[in-house]
Amino acid sequence: MKGGPPNLTARQSFAKNRRLAQALASDFPIEISAMSGKLQFGLSRYPFALLLLILVAASTCTAQLSPASPPLADPTDSRFEGVKEDWTTPALAGSNLRPVQPLSSGSLDHPANTVEIVRVQWRWADPIDLFIMKPKAVSKPPVILFLYGHNSDVDRFLDEGFQAGATQGGFAAVGFASALTGPRYHDRPMKKWFVSELQESLSVSAHDVQLILNYLASRGDLDMGRVGMFALDSGASIAILASAVDPRIAVLDTVDPWGDWPDWFKSSPAIPDDERASYLTPEFQKNVAELDPLAWLPKVQAKKFRVQDAVFAPTTPKVAKDKLRAAVPANTQVVIYRTPADTKDVLNGANALAWIKHELQSLPHGTDDKRASAVASAPKSQ
DSSP states (O other), rough: TTTOOOOOOOOHHHHHHHHHHHHHTOOOOOBBTTTTTOOBOOOOOOTTTHHHHHHEEEEEETTTTOOOOOOOOOOOOTTTTTOOOTTTSSSSSTTTOOOOOEEEEEEOOOOSEEEEEEEEEEEEEEEEEEEEETTOOSSOOOOHHHHHHHTTOOOGGGGGHHHHHHEEEEEEEEEEOOOOSSSGSSSOOOOOOTTTTTTHHHHHHHHHHHHHHHHHHHSSSSSSSSHHHHHEEEHHHHHHHHHHTTTOOOEEEESSSOOHHHHHHOOTTSSHHHHHHSSSSHHHHHHTTTTOOHGGGGOOOOOOOEEEETTTTTOOOHHHHHHHHSSSSSEEEEEOOOOOGGGTTSSSSSGGGHHHHHHHTTOOSOOOHHHHHHHSSSSSOO
């Protein structure tokens, strides 16, 4: 595929892995493991934190042996001149992003599914790779969007076990990375990362979700009346923002969303101590206040909405977790896990997607008129 994602330079790799190391002791220990070849949620990385830190250091050293890729921020790329984006809201109304012709890798054929990587882009220096997995012998399947946390990569979407599990039962799946995450973290000073640029990270990613839905609708091979989204950690926060402004996400399943920014930044262990003070300033808090999931939760438009909360996971402080649970709209299903053992049967293997698949199957087939109108009224290419 032309213009594929670049390899990390040594500097970029160190920056990425520094954030990963900082988060090892605080992230919610539910992560789909690409290495297992299954939709497996691991609970074992706490005892092996030291080993993971060693592996992080080793991967940084390895990156130094790889040739640096050219920057994606090409100053000669004039396709997005005049494009403006409103970072103060998850809604697209104040932005004029300009989608260009998508680039497809072509389909990779597996016995039960096909996989296609499509590169989309609507702003300068920020191509997005969509990993589109479709079941065979299913006409216009319902589709689930997958969005993980800020220290995740897209490697899991290339794993055949993940692809098989996500498409099992006749579902399409679309995986992608949020802004300043994985292959989208490039051409930045090392001190700038997902959290330091949180206003940009959240707003840009929420805009991306809506434009990705526009692209998927234009394909004509998916049931856009039955769209689900499965999201974790910072990805869950983005999904909440997107669902609050776009009714096309019919079923939303979130795991441990971030939010309540004043309390979150005050005590979350995900924040390096030497950076915390800069995030508690009135200016920073003012910029992110308009993108606080706590304020947008009551506006979520999904027909079915579930919040899974691991109260034992420290990334989001208890006071913030309590406020987030209290802000969900009526009829939201809230699931509380008090210990890692509580997640074993629910978030292990195929069970991880059982709820969202069941809820999508319960919706009528065919495109819902309300969601179709959202496509028609969405901002077009400029």
